[in-house]
Amino acid sequence: MSQITLNTLSSEIKDMDAAYSVAGGDAAVLHDHELASLVISGNKVLNANGVEGIVLETQGTKNGVDVKLTIKKGCKIPLPVHLCFGLIPKDGLQEIKMNFVAEEDSAVELVAHCTFPNAVKIIHSMEAQMHVGKNASLKYTETHFHGPYGGAQVIPRAKVKIEEGGSYYNNFSLVSGRVGALEFDYDVDAEKNSICEMVTKVYGKKDDKIKILEKVALNGENARSVIKSRLAITENAESEFRGITEGHAPKARGHVDCLEVIQGDAKAEAIPIIRVDNPLAKVTHEAAIGCVDKKEVETLMARGLEEDEAIDIIVKGMLA
């Protein structure tokens, strides 16, 4: 592993900046030396910038990059750390291995954009290990953009451990452009007095395929979690959601909440699974799949919108 603290210039930077902007990010943050950032195109690290309290290590591999990002004990990083992963060509393979460690009493917000604007035949896999130390806080926001062709196969997988008193917030969003094929798989172990909140928002169109599996094991006393999923699918898209929460300790509290809107010939399946083996734990769930709420549509039509405009606003609101 080599630690990189200076910017590395590359002719691909401009392309990645443009792709980052298309994915919803502000490319200027990637060149601001006051902010920690990491830009990876394929298997090249185009930019890596650490700030005080952060150790950022990267190593290129055949098809991607291994990343280790450590937030040092007691360090609360005041500004978000910006990450950008992507592939500019139409085809290719990118394998990212990530190891995030938020040491005891640290706090950090990671803002990631994964962008494949021209994807016709692209595979992007992310294998992540995330460790949230005692009383530490890790907030991870990941926004994807896969372009208009539906040719991306994206496989984000993470194993997360939250130590006593730690907080982990994950927010995954893929609502612009096509999805292609998404296989999302996050597995969280939550210890005593920890908090876990995971939100996924995905908009599938045409023949997109969406698979979401989120699992939280509430292992410690008073551990709390929410799994929240908001999916909209239309045309011939298919979605499959599994939200699993296990209550293994006294006063553990968990909730699984899935709301899906379907239109056209889309097919959706939602299975919230709750398991409890401690009588003092409580886990609840709710899941609903259906068309857009009729009263919401008619309310907006009664304000002068056409039906299509009303549905568009409601779906965008749900996925905002």
Add this chain to the structure above:
Amino acid sequence: MLSRDGKKILRGVNLEIGDQEIHSIIGANGAGKSTLAYTLMGLQGYEQDEGSLIFNGEDITKLSITERAKKGITLAWQEPARFEGLKVRDYLAIGAKGNGGVTEEELKEALRKVDLKPEKYLDREVGEALSGGERKRIELASIITMKPKLAILDEPDSGIDVVSLKEIVNLIQTFKENGASVLVITHRKEIAAASDKASLMCEGVILRSGDPLEISEFFKNRCIPCDSRVSPPKAA
């Protein structure tokens, strides 16, 4: 006339609402008041079988909800929709699109008129754990920004505390002052009293129309509850 499953829900409803008139519809639960409101707005499942609906001299019976809204008709539901993720400011701006948009100050003023602090509510989500009363006020604010010609208000006072009733009455008066006619469905004497005219509805029929206080008193003292007419109370 409007029927469902062979049963006549609205029958021979003859109702005329004048320009800038506040018209109350009074009646027991199940009398058909909300059905009348939905029929006037043209909601799906409430299309009338017979009769016509004339608005400003134009037959709008066959028009869609959107087309009626574009003519200036709108509806506030008794139970407003939740709208997950939709910001209050965006919701209030939707109705104003047909009138050339709305300024920031007009958005704030609309919230003040329903007794909500703009700085607290403007950037919140409509469905973000707001109480029924708060959502009700936000829905009324969305009607203020739309500047309709006919506002149909289905029990605007429901879910709102008694102290705020005066503000609802003031708001209805404001609609009128701004040039709108208001059809208001209510159980409240205070709202009926602020009306220019009232109609009593029972089992899908307008029984009588006239002075709001008279109609209100008649309903309170002399009208036989619809339920007891269908199935008389059992003798003790």
